Amino acid sequence: MGPGPSNVAPSVLKAMAMPLVGHLDPVFIKMMEEIKTMLRAVFQTQNLMTFPVSGTGSAGMEFCFVNLIEPGDEVLIGVNGVFGTRMCDVAERCGAKVTKVEAPWGRIIEAQQIADALKESRPKLVAIVHAETSTGAWTPVEEISRLAHDAGALLLLDTVTSLAGCPVKIDEWQVDAVYSGTQKCLSCPPGLSPVSLSPRAMEAATRRKTKVQSWYLDVNMLAAYWGQERVYHHTAPISMNYALHEALRLVLEEGLENRWRRHERNHLALKSGLEATGLVLAGQEGHRLWPLNAVQVPNGVDEAVVRKKLLNDFNIEIGAGLGPLKGKIWRVGLMGETSSLPNVKAFLSALGQILNESGRKTNAEATSAAAAA
Amino acid sequence: MGPGPSNVAPSVLKAMAMPLVGHLDPVFIKMMEEIKTMLRAVFQTQNLMTFPVSGTGSAGMEFCFVNLIEPGDEVLIGVNGVFGTRMCDVAERCGAKVTKVEAPWGRIIEAQQIADALKESRPKLVAIVHAETSTGAWTPVEEISRLAHDAGALLLLDTVTSLAGCPVKIDEWQVDAVYSGTQKCLSCPPGLSPVSLSPRAMEAATRRKTKVQSWYLDVNMLAAYWGQERVYHHTAPISMNYALHEALRLVLEEGLENRWRRHERNHLALKSGLEATGLVLAGQEGHRLWPLNAVQVPNGVDEAVVRKKLLNDFNIEIGAGLGPLKGKIWRVGLMGETSSLPNVKAFLSALGQILNESGRKTNAEATSAAAAA
Numbered sequence: 001m002g003p004g005p006s007n008v009a010p011s012v013l014k015a016m017a018m019p020l021v022g023h024l025d026p027v028f029i030k031m032m033e034e035i036k037t038m039l040r041a042v043f044q045t046q047n048l049m050t051f052p053v054s055g056t057g058s059a060g061m062e063f064c065f066v067n068l069i070e071p072g073d074e075v076l077i078g079v080n081g082v083f084g085t086r087m088c089d090v091a092e093r094c095g096a097k098v099t100k101v102e103a104p105w106g107r108i109i110e111a112q113q114i115a116d117a118l119k120e121s122r123p124k125l126v127a128i129v130h131a132e133t134s135t136g137a138w139t140p141v142e143e144i145s146r147l148a149h150d151a152g153a154l155l156l157l158d159t160v161t162s163l164a165g166c167p168v169k170i171d172e173w174q175v176d177a178v179y180s181g182t183q184k185c186l187s188c189p190p191g192l193s194p195v196s197l198s199p200r201a202m203e204a205a206t207r208r209k210t211k212v213q214s215w216y217l218d219v220n221m222l223a224a225y226w227g228q229e230r231v232y233h234h235t236a237p238i239s240m241n242y243a244l245h246e247a248l249r250l251v252l253e254e255g256l257e258n259r260w261r262r263h264e265r266n267h268l269a270l271k272s273g274l275e276a277t278g279l280v281l282a283g284q285e286g287h288r289l290w291p292l293n294a295v296q297v298p299n300g301v302d303e304a305v306v307r308k309k310l311l312n313d314f315n316i317e318i319g320a321g322l323g324p325l326k327g328k329i330w331r332v333g334l335m336g337e338t339s340s341l342p343n344v345k346a347f348l349s350a351l352g353q354i355l356n357e358s359g360r361k362t363n364a365e366a367t368s369a370a371a372a373a
Numbered sequence: 374m375g376p377g378p379s380n381v382a383p384s385v386l387k388a389m390a391m392p393l394v395g396h397l398d399p400v401f402i403k404m405m406e407e408i409k410t411m412l413r414a415v416f417q418t419q420n421l422m423t424f425p426v427s428g429t430g431s432a433g434m435e436f437c438f439v440n441l442i443e444p445g446d447e448v449l450i451g452v453n454g455v456f457g458t459r460m461c462d463v464a465e466r467c468g469a470k471v472t473k474v475e476a477p478w479g480r481i482i483e484a485q486q487i488a489d490a491l492k493e494s495r496p497k498l499v500a501i502v503h504a505e506t507s508t509g510a511w512t513p514v515e516e517i518s519r520l521a522h523d524a525g526a527l528l529l530l531d532t533v534t535s536l537a538g539c540p541v542k543i544d545e546w547q548v549d550a551v552y553s554g555t556q557k558c559l560s561c562p563p564g565l566s567p568v569s570l571s572p573r574a575m576e577a578a579t580r581r582k583t584k585v586q587s588w589y590l591d592v593n594m595l596a597a598y599w600g601q602e603r604v605y606h607h608t609a610p611i612s613m614n615y616a617l618h619e620a621l622r623l624v625l626e627e628g629l630e631n632r633w634r635r636h637e638r639n640h641l642a643l644k645s646g647l648e649a650t651g652l653v654l655a656g657q658e659g660h661r662l663w664p665l666n667a668v669q670v671p672n673g674v675d676e677a678v679v680r681k682k683l684l685n686d687f688n689i690e691i692g693a694g695l696g697p698l699k700g701k702i703w704r705v706g707l708m709g710e711t712s713s714l715p716n717v718k719a720f721l722s723a724l725g726q727i728l729n730e731s732g733r734k735t736n737a738e739a740t741s742a743a744a745a746a
Contacts, residue, residue, distance in 0.1 A: 002395045002397075004608065005393045005395065005396065005608065005611055006393075007392070007393065008392065013391070013392065014390060016386075016389040016390050016612055017386040017387060017389050017390035018386070019380070019381065019386065020378045020379075020380065020381050020556075021690075022375045022378065022690045023378065023563070024375075025684075025690060054428055054429055054432070054564070055427055055428045055432065055589065056427055056607045056608050056609075056610060057607070057608065058588070058589050058606075058607040059427070059428065059589050059607075061588075062587065062588055062589045086588070089588055090588045092584075093584055093585070093586050093587065093588055094586075181608070183393075183608060183611075189393055189610065189611055189612040189613075190396070190608045190609065190610050190611055190612075191427070191564055191610030191612070191613050211465075211466055212466070213466050213467075213586050213587075214435065214466065214586075214587060215434075215435055215459070215462055215463045215466055216428060216431050216432050216435045232695075234429045234430070234431040234432075235377060235378065235429050235430065235554070235556055235563040236429075236563065237429060237562065237563050237564030237610075237613070238378055238556075238563055239389055239562040239563075239564070239612075239613075239616075240562075240564050240610070240612075240613065243612075311398075317394075317395045317398065322605075
């Protein structure tokens with residue numbers, strides 16, 4: 001129940017254990033096609049260039065920037081947590097001139113902020129994090145997309161924690177470049193990064209004046225490998241693709257809408273359960289993610305001790321706060337297979353026991369201190 | 374029996390199917406330490422910075438170049454196949470000034486060629502491919518290493534197809550940067566790239582004037598993630614690391630020397646078997662790899678038809694020739710688990726049947742054509 005990797009379905013684990021075939025085997029090539037088709041369904045896009053990058057979510061982020069950015073290009077990046085901050089670093093390493101649009105960690109990037117920033121710059125690319133895994137903030141995309149396109153920019157979206165856990169509609173929202181990870185709401189082990197580029201983004205990538213600085217992530221070569229030409233580029237991680245194939249099949253079997261509703265239901269169950277014991281979710285009202293729940297650490301509680309007890313005594317992993325939220329929040333993932341009512345109940349019960357126990361200890365210490373005095 | 378992925382041991386497949394733990398779980402962190410220790414044993418090095426990059430072998434190649442090269446740096450690259458050619462492309466994308474030392478595909482890079490080239494340039498880095506997967510050429514390293522270091526350069530080595538299949542001695546040979554892949558002689562699925570940097574290479578990487586152009590592959594951050602600080606960088610591919618852990622355990626259980634001898638034995642068995650049927654290995658006498666065997670396609674034989682029959686009728690995959698060797702060789706992998714006498718015999722028997730049959734057909738056609746005429 002941390003911020004990922006989430007639990008993995010037995011059939012996905014079983015797929016990982018299947019014997020290897022070659023990466024040019026007809027069986028594997030058929031599987032590559034099916035993965036692309038299923039990924040398009042999950043991203044809700046018709047983009048031809050939709051496939052899993054052979055690396056983790058951060059490789060997917062880098063894939064998007066290295067292909068779309070050339071030295072000197074301007075980019076506008078929404079920064080309200082770890083992953084917006086990371087985007088700036090990645091973009092600068094591509095030689096981009098970065099303008100940051102910042103919000104306090106835990107809050108969303110408001111469309112008005114983007115509108116204001118676009119009055120002062122003409123970026124090639126506007127990049128935002130749909131679902132900030134470090135804070136649980138859920139930034140709406142549609143209005144920002146309209147603003148970006150009106151300004152002649154491409155829109156890049158991080159959906160690492162949102163894909164298959166809450167609505168992600170790449171074509172409807174006119175997103176030009178998007179990346180995700182396998183180990184969150186897709187409930188597949190980490191190791192691949194599903195990405196999708198719109199025809200407009202592909203045009204930008206193919207009309208570059210300079211070579212893409214990363215050979216490994218160059219979409220021009222990857223398009224020939226994952227496309228009909230099958231030009232050898234690298235050896236795709238076979239077993240990871242077996243796993244992703246099965247994980248996507250399970251997502252579509254459940255149905256995207258059903259899956260979103262399940263994530264919403266369990267998020268609300270967690271929220272109610274916490275409130276019943278006097279705890280609250282951190283973050284901005286109306287913009288809290290379903291898959292990633294930031295729980296406020298009560299005053300006087302050592303959050304690290306609680307996390308350690310959860311792991312060692314109850315076999316439940318949750319995540320710590322990062323950056324300015326370190327020590328202030330716990331991050332409770334309800335992603336993919338992990339998003340279930342039994343998990344919510346087990347977590348609430350374990351957390352309640354730990355906090356009660358430490359409360360009793362504190363009271364006992366206070367009493368004994370008072371007695372001694 | 375292609376040029377990789379090789380077959381994977383049942384216990385490695387089983388490891389892939391184990392339930393996920395978090396990437397910061399104490400159990401996984403212990404596993405990371407054990408993987409580093411075992412990789413050092415397999416690379417025969419004491420290098421602290423020895424770990425698996427979260428991508429395939431090509432990501433490992435890029436890892437080495439992006440960390441060691443800054444724009445304008447000179448590099449000398451031995452090119453005698455696909456992977457030397459790829460090195461040049463990767464290095465140029467880092468802004469390197471590349472000097473190529475070329476040999477015909479199938480032949481090795483001779484130390485004398487490097488010596489001659491070093492008279493005309495002062496490279497920061499000399500890079501060669503130990504085991505050219507595209508040709509089967511096995512280039513000796515020691516003399517080239519001495520020449521590179523005498524010229525004040527670092528030595529970079531591609532051991533994708535040699536590691537754990539024939540001697541690789543990183544410290545004894547004074548290699549400064551090395552990368553490999555998991556899906557060859559380590560017999561682990563593809564998806565990780567074991568790498569190692571010498572203290573001298575680490576110094577070059579940390580004393581750079583410019584930021585490493587790849588965020589995902591920046592060794593300065595990866596050292597903090599894979600080192601004692603455990604600073605979150607990306608989510609390591611958990612299941613792939615389970616698999617690598619078990620694969621390395623099996624390698625060390627067999628013993629490196631024993632494993633090398635097994636690869637040698639089966640290579641020689643294949644060679645004898647081929648010769649008994651009038652076929653020969655391509656490549657340079659005395660410099661043929663044990664794990665990757667380039668077999669000369671007999672005159673008048675359509676190599677693609679033979680490969681297809683091997684796959685469809687005998688369930689045996691072998692690889693085609695690439696570049697100038699397309700249509701001229703088959704590439705037969707005897708790597709890791711795949712390197713066994715039963716496999717050699719099955720391949721020889723199947724190949725014999727197919728060639729005999731097509732020989733009979735050709736004869737029959739000739740007879741019938743003669744009859745018709």
